Amino acid sequence: MQQRTLKKAVEVVGIGLHKGEPIKLRLEPLDVDSGIIFYREDLAMRILLSPDSVIDTRMATVIGNEKGYISTIEHFLSAVYAYGIDNMRVIVDGNEMPIMDGSSISFCLLLEEAGIHEQDALKKIIRVKQPVEVREGDKFVRLLPHESAEFDFRIKFDHPVIGDQKEHFEFSTKAFVEEIARARTFGFAKDIQYLQSQNLALGATLQNAIGLDDHKVLNPEGLRFENEFARHKILDAMGDMLVAGHNILGKYESFAGSHDLNYKLTSKLLSDSKNYDLVEVEELQSRTFAKSFA
Template sequence: MKQTTIAKPVELVGIGLHKGSPVRLRLEPLEADSGIVFVRKDVGVSIPLKPENVVDTQMATVIGKDGYVISTIEHLLSAIYAYGIDNLRIIVDADEVPVMDGSSASFCLLLDEAETVEQDAPKRIMRIKKEVTIKEGDKYVKLMPSNDLRYHFTIRFKHPVISEQHFDLDFSRETYKAEIARARTFGFLHEVQYLRSKGLALGGSLENAVVLDEKKVLNPEGLRYSNEFVRHKILDAIGDMSLIGINFIGEYEAFAGSHDLNHKLTLELLKDPANYEVVEIATAEAKAMAKAYA
């Protein structure tokens, strides 16, 4: 199994969630062993996808360099990770990735259009060897050894529509597209009003998020899945964990996980080389582990 990139450049234009302005997003192929690199075209700054380049995790995952940032990267990264793409240049002309419909479905369509191609270099994956956990109060995220890639997520909200939800994902590109990609980000009306008072979420609307008041979903079309909320949390987690910089094999589990906890988990994982090993997809064992990315 070889490393992959996209066959041709593709682009789209969408609205930025926080500023509400149009953002042009362009994806370009990159040579083998380059990884994922973000580029702020408007200021000429490149930002490699690395945990140490994360500068904020409060409302979204934000990377930065030399004082310039790119926000809300997790939905796009979630799709890129699901497609097993190793090398890619991501170009934006503003400080955030367009939100599209609040899910990663549009990015999956863009990657389908771009198509993936193999490169002349072996694919590498990270195998989780030891359990790694980040816990804050009753909230936690953790990675565990496994020869498969699975995500387990539980959320609990004091809201009649959400309450407690749990979802298990046996990861593959196809299960991701069918069960996760269409799940939209969500928020509460009082939070949206507060954010707008601070000059944030100016591009947010019922077109790109599930919004709830105290009792119900405000979107006239309703939910795409009865448990769309926890499915979106898995979508976010997949994007956040891509900051490791390499596809991994193991099990991810979370209760009330967040961008911040996910970021801390990637740092804790990489802090000790005994937590993992990086293997080339050459041996029969490694090929079996990598079936999720085939």
């Protein structure tokens, strides 16, 4: 399997979740072994995708440094993971990614508009060699050795609409688009009201998130999937795992995981070479992973 970039540059404008302001996003091809490079056009600032670049994980995954940052990258990165893009320049003119409809489907369509270009170098992936886990109380995230990429997520909320949900996802690009990409982020009305009083979540609407009061879903159209909340957690996890810099070959499992636990998991994975190998896809005995991008 070859490394991938885009056939052409594409751009879109969307609203930022927290500032509520228009954000221009432009994607450009890059040469082999360049990786995913984020760029703040307004600051002329380059940010390499890596756990070392993560500076905040409280409400979203945020990368940057004291000079500037880019927030809410996980929905975009889950689409990048799904399409197997290795090398790309991601340019924004503000401090967050556009939220679009609160899922990844708009980013999937943007990548399809750009087209996929296979490059003259083999794709490198992170292969999990031994179990790696991060646990806080009863919450946990873990990666296990596996011959394909799979995700198991369980959540439990004391809310009549959410309750105890789980989703098992066997990765392929096609399955991602059909089963995961359209699952939206969600929030509780009382929390949104507080955040907006703190000048956060100013762009949050029922057009880019699932809204919940104490009893029901506030969106007139309802849910896209019965367990949309658990599916969105897998979407988030895929984006957060790509912060490691490469697609990961292994099984991800979680109960009540978060951006913070995912960040700690990728950091722990990469902290010890006994945990993983960086391998070219051609070296894999199993071709299942490569076929999943077909």
